[in-house]
Amino acid sequence: MNPPAETATRLGAGLVALLALSIFVFDLLTPLGWADWLLYFIPLVLTLQSPRDRDAYNFAAVATVLTALGGYFSPGDVHPAMAVMNRVLGLAVMWGLTWMMVRQKQSRSQLVGARAAQAQAEAGREAAVAARELAEASATGAMHRESQVARDLLLSSLRLDGIVQSAMDAIITSDDRMQILLFNEAAERMFHCTARDAIGCSMDRFLPARFREAHRHHVEKFGRSHVTSRKMGQLGTVVGLRGNGEEFPVEAAISHIVVEGTTFYTVILRDITERLRAEAHLRGIEERSRLALEAGQLGAWEYDVTADVVQLDARAQALHRCATGVSLGAMMASVDPGDLHALQELMSPTHRPDTPDARFTSECRMRYPDGEVRWMVVRAQAFFEGTGAGLRVTRVVGTTQDVTARKRVEHLIRQSEERYRRLVAVSPYGILVMRAERVIFANDQALKLFGAVKAEEIVGRSPFDLFHQDSHAAMRERAGELLGGSQVVPMVEEQILRRDGLPMDVEVSSAGFSDEEGPAMLVMLRDISERKRLQDRLRKTERIAELGTVASGMAHEIGTPMNVILGRAEYLMDRVTDETVKRGLQTIVAQVERITRVMNQLLAVARRKPPERGSLALREVIESSVEMFQERLAKNRVQVEMQLEEACPKVQADADQMNQVLINLIMNAVHAMPDGGQLRIGMAQADSMVKLTVADTGSGIPPEVIARVFDPFFTTKEFGKGTGLGLTVVKGIIEEHHGSISAESLEGQGTTFTILLPKGG
Amino acid sequence: MIEGKPAVLVVDDDGEMRSLLCDSLWREGYALHEAGDGEAAFQLVLSAVPNLILTEIRFDAGGVDYINRLRAIAPSCPIVVMTAFGDEQVRMKVLRAGATAYFSKPVHLAELRSCVRQLIREENRSGPQHVAATEVAR
Structure with a gap:
């Protein structure tokens, strides 16, 4: 139906409804005796314009109901039986009229349809003629192309053969009795059997005996069911049998085709030994990875850089205190701000690998909201896409490991090591x-x-x-x-x-x-060399002290007889004139004098009193000591050169003992310069000490001797001239003063004694 | 005791030493008296103060006290003390106790003689005292 017609129909329907409603209202308002319900004939005539015949009957039914209702509710002016009769008669006329009008309309439309059918039949006949002409022309063309199709068929067949032979999978075709008809090269390789041997044999030859029955049953079932292809894997484990008796797993797809009543089965087989092995290997790797993650308490995660989404496993979620599928920022929320930057830098999408191995390991602290701090080690590998300037990180796969316990232990070990290292160092x-x-x-x-x-x-x-x-x-x-x-x-x-x-x-x-x-x-x-030295010195000192004590005790006993010897010798010397006797007496005198010196030195050691130390100007002691020797120095042609610093502080020392030290040193110098020379006495401040030097220009002391000059009874002096105690006494005094003395000598150039004494307070 | 000669009392517990000293001083023309210990010497000085006392101090009734006692009974008599290997301390004590001179044995006789001579000369100038030694104690 075209749209304007449809619109007209709708308008018509509306008009009919409006009229019917108006008439109904009018009927209700007018008294029962009025034949106003006859007005329903007007819309009824209008419904005959509708293309559907049903509409007229429908309206007639509606008008009947409305008439009945109108009669019932109208104000009664006539006897109701009268009114009912009027209305029933009217309605019967209406129904009869309706039926007649519809019949007439139908007859008219059937006439129009017959005319149209006739015209269609005419057109069909013309088309059939044209088709027959076309068919004749096509038949002629087809006969011309027959040889071309045969060539194409041959080529197609060759192509198929090539595909079959070069296929990676084994392809075997058999007939319904399981006799092999086709066996490609891949099948030869797979079963270790040439196509020549295989063709004509039963399929059973390539199946382990225990599977043959099941296989036959399956194939027959497969032939009966009209499923075109089905995986043999559904049988369970499909196992092939190689020519050498070896069994191997295969994956098979089977199809069948019926040609001239015979069913042919084609099976495509793939040796999955390697794949199963690889799968098993992969499973092993996965299992090991899982175990490694488990054992290492590792949380694993994967970051999709493009989408900024991180997938975390349960442990990683626990470590990062976040859910899976969150952004990198959310995952890193608990990382200590101090460590965050370095970690983000490594994970950054713009991060470019300087080396092909884009792995990184980073240590970071997690500072959880509850204040707990734990150490993590994040290991990750970045995966890249693109090349050159377009190289970008697309994925970062990594693990997070809680190493707090290890860190603590490491820290403790480090502390402990540090302690011991310091202990060892100091x-x-x-x-x-x-x-x-x-x-x-x-x-x-x-x-x-x-x-x-x-x-x-x-x-x-x-x-x-x-x-x-x-x-x-x-x-x-x-x-x-x-x-x-x-x-x-x-x-x-x-x-x-x-x-x-x-x-x-x-x-x-x-x-x-x-x-x-x-x-x-x-x-x-x-x-313990110092201790040994001290022990040695103590032993020597003790020995000397002991000797001193003995000497002191014996002094009187020896002194008087010595005096008698000396005196008698001198007494006799005055009385004899014989030179020989005189020389003998002189020797006695000299020897007594020698014993006297030794005894005096010994007694000096024995009688050494504790020093009475006070602030002492060493300059005065030096000057007075030199003064004391003036005559003797002059006699020995020894020049004295004194370099005494004016500002030199006083020392804390005993004057008598210092005097003794200087006398001994000066005496020593004089003895070292029998032919004259120069005696240099110097005094200067050296840090908290006062340095006193006494140097001669004598013959010097050989190195092997200089180490022993302070030893008691060690002397290089001519027999009878030295006691070997002078320098021992000097050293003893200096050390009692908490000072030190050392001797340096150059053979032929002289000896220098250097004394360091503490500054006076 | 020989009149006119200066009297010198030599005290030492060692006879050889005494003998040596006497021999040495004899030539100087002194009247020599000898004592062997402090007590004998004290008795001698009590009986007659000599012109000089030359004495050791290490013997019975000796020591620094002995010098004190001598000085008490002979305030102006020179006392020359000798002692074997005496040290400074002994010397100081002895001199403080009243000794006029101090020598440490062994002493050269020449030195001793000149010292004695010197002291007697000085002693004579300041007024001679007559020594009345009645006996020589061993």
Whole structure:
């Protein structure tokens, strides 16, 4: 139906409805006796314009109902039976009229349809003629193309054969009795059987015996069901049998085709041995990865850079305190701000790898909202897409591991190590660690003891190179004890060999220990040379003091007889004229004088009183001492040169003892210069000390002697001239004053004694 | 005691030493008296104060007190003390106790003689005292 017609129909329907409603209202308002319901004939006529015949009957039905209602509700002016009869008669006329009008309309439209059918039949006949002409022309063309189609068929067949032979999968075709008709090259390789051998054989040959029955059953079932292709895998494990008897897993797809009543089955097989192996391998890898993640307490995550979405596994979610599928920012929310930047830098989408291996590891702290801080190690690998300038990170896959416990342990170990390192570093003991007769560690103090500058001079050497030969036997014994399980061996005194070849006395404590590299020995060395020196000196001092005490006690006993000897000799000398006798008497006198000197020195030691120290101007002592020797110095042609600093502070010292020191030193110098020379006395401040030097220009002292000049009874002086106690007394006095004395000498150029005394308070 | 000669009392517990000293001083022309210990010397000085006392101090009834006692009974008599290997302290004590001179043994006789001579000369100038030694104590 065209749209304007449809519109007209709708308008018509509306008009009919409006009229019907108006008439109904009018009927209600007018008295019952009025035949106004006859007005329903007007819209009824209008409905005959509708293309549908049904509409007229529908309206007639509606008009009947409305008439009935109108009659019922209208105000009654006539007898109701009268009114009902009128209306029933009217309605019967209306229904009859309607029926007639509809019949007439139908007859008219049937006539129009017959005419149209006739016209269509005409057109069909013409088309049939044209078609027959076309068919005739086509038949002629087809006959011309027959040879062309045959060629195409051949080519297609060859192409198919090529595809079959070159296919990666084995293709086998068999007939309904399972006789093989086609066996391609891949099948030859798979089953280790040539096509010539295979064609004509039963399929059973390539199946393990236990599967043959099931296979036959399946194929028959497959032939009956009209499913075109189905995976044989549904049978369960499909196993093939190679020519050499080896079984192998295969994946198979089977199809069938019916040609001239015979069913042909084509099966495509793929050897999945490698794939299964690879799958098993992959499963193994996955399992191992899972175990590794589990064992390492690793949380795994993957960051899609483009979408800015991170997928986290359960552990990673717990570590990062976030859900999965969140943005990188949300994942990093708990990372300590101090560590965040470095981590973001590594994860940044613009991050470009300088090396092909775009892996990174970063340590960071997690600062959780509850204030807890934990250490994490984030390891990740970035994956890139694009090349050159377009290279971008697309994905970052990584793990997060909670290493707080390890960190704490590391921290504790580091602290502990640091403590021990410091302890070892500041230890006043030289510490060596030895393993397998090699020094593997030496601290600074040990290097100092050995006089070494670099650790290499000690580390790596055998301990036997470092210790004096006399100690070797004891060392071996000790090592044997320690390595045999003893933890500590008693402290011993031994000698080490310094790098300059000189031996040094040390106290050695050793302990054994064992670590992962095996048993080792810790050796602590303490320099006891100073102690030894002190002990020696003490022993000597004691000896001297003892001697002094003896001398003191004997002084009287010796003094008087000596005086008698001396006196008698002198008495006789005045009375004899014989020169020989006189010389003899002179010798006696000289010898007594010598004994007297020795005794006096001894007594000086014995009678040394505690010094009475006070602030002392050394200058005065020096000047008075020199003054005292003026005559003797002049006699020996010794020039005195004094360089006494004006501003030199006073010293804390005993005047008498200083006097004695100077007298001894000056005397010494005079003796060193029998042919005259120069005596230089200097005094200057040196830090908190006052330095006093007494130098002569004498013959000097050989190096082997100079070390012993302070030893008691050591003298180089001619027999009878020195007591060997002078410098010992000097050293004793200086050391009592907390000072020091040293001697330097150059043979032929003279000797210099240098004294350092503490400044006076 | 020989009149006119200066009297010198030599005190030492060692006979050889005494003998030596006497021999040495004899030539100087002194009247020599000897004592072997402090008590004998004290008795001698009590009986007659000599012109000079030359004495050791290490013997019975000796020591620094002995010098004090001598000085008490002979205030102006020179006392020369000798002692074997005496040190400064002894010297100081002795001199403080009243000794006129101090020598540490062994002493050269020449030095001793000149000292004695000097002291007697000085003593004579300041007024001679007569020594009345009645006996020589051993």
